[in-house]
Amino acid sequence: MTISSVPALWAIAAQETVTTFGPAAMPAALPKTTRMVAITATRHAHVVGILVSNPKVQGSIPCASTNLSCLAYRDTLRPTLNRLGSFEPDLYFGDMSLDAFARLGTGVEPWLSFEKARAFVAEGNLAQARATLESIALMPAIESRFRLQAWHSLRDAGGQPPASVAMEVLGVIVEVDMSKGQDFLATYADQTAYYYNYSSAAEIWLRPDASLDGQINSVLSAARVILPLIGLPWKEPRRPPPSSGNARLNILTAMGLHFGEGPLRALDRDRNAQPLLRAATALMAKLTKLPRR
Numbered sequence: 001m002t003i004s005s006v007p008a009l010w011a012i013a014a015q016e017t018v019t020t021f022g023p024a025a026m027p028a029a030l031p032k033t034t035r036m037v038a039i040t041a042t043r044h045a046h047v048v049g050i051l052v053s054n055p056k057v058q059g060s061i062p063c064a065s066t067n068l069s070c071l072a073y074r075d076t077l078r079p080t081l082n083r084l085g086s087f088e089p090d091l092y093f094g095d096m097s098l099d100a101f102a103r104l105g106t107g108v109e110p111w112l113s114f115e116k117a118r119a120f121v122a123e124g125n126l127a128q129a130r131a132t133l134e135s136i137a138l139m140p141a142i143e144s145r146f147r148l149q150a151w152h153s154l155r156d157a158g159g160q161p162p163a164s165v166a167m168e169v170l171g172v173i174v175e176v177d178m179s180k181g182q183d184f185l186a187t188y189a190d191q192t193a194y195y196y197n198y199s200s201a202a203e204i205w206l207r208p209d210a211s212l213d214g215q216i217n218s219v220l221s222a223a224r225v226i227l228p229l230i231g232l233p234w235k236e237p238r239r240p241p242p243s244s245g246n247a248r249l250n251i252l253t254a255m256g257l258h259f260g261e262g263p264l265r266a267l268d269r270d271r272n273a274q275p276l277l278r279a280a281t282a283l284m285a286k287l288t289k290l291p292r293r
Helices: 098-102 111-123 126-137 144-156 213-230 264-269 274-288
Strands: 046-048 051-053 060-062 171-178 181-188 193-196 202-205 246-253 256-263
Touching: 098 111, 098 144, 111 126, 111 144, 126 144, 144 171, 144 256, 171 213, 171 274, 181 213, 181 274, 193 274, 202 274, 213 246, 213 256, 213 274, 246 264, 246 274, 256 264, 264 274
Parallel strands: 046 202
Antiparallel strands: 051 060, 171 181, 171 246, 181 193, 193 202, 246 256
């Protein structure tokens, strides 16, 4: 079955039913709704990162601690964005509503600009909202998840990213259905990575050094090769996590979500999907072997 502008991107074995997802409309038989998945953690995440100081809080928040709520990037993420004891995919795809996302932050950038954009939208001043959101997305050294959210909100406000950055790969998310849950690996152009195992264990890499840059760049490079084959971004609501032993390869750009899905074994044998899947597996293996600090 093909739901894409290219012939059966992932289909390589005639005996297996493989579905590809691209710019075409979703068949009525497939679910059109998305949901937030909460996986209760049975143990703390292993976080490797940097010290983050908040000018409004005495002292610093050690991101190398085992508390998920410490995850932050130069004072721009509210400490409770990544909540201890839960896994929230909406925080990784960069496709929340502007209203919901703006309310997550504190009075520092880029939250101040997101709040300004939200206010402009509420006033009906979409032109100013788009200008503000584009300025966020083009901020130097901003975290990739903020950049993705800014482009998403810009598109929601009727804008489009500049052609020069429209198809830049900003992130890759690999979702794999396991018999007892879901494996979820997210990695971004800012060299950060997040791995959530079906057992509820987690590994968070906030790039304290360059030791994983090679593995992360291999994932991003493989995604750049696949991206032209998938074509235009997905226009329907994000689908629920894959099931029945399937895997989904999500590529995140300023234009939105691009993805392919099929049985894990089929993807691993496909000449287009295999490099990305194996690069992601190698990164996952590195993450799970990080020394405890």
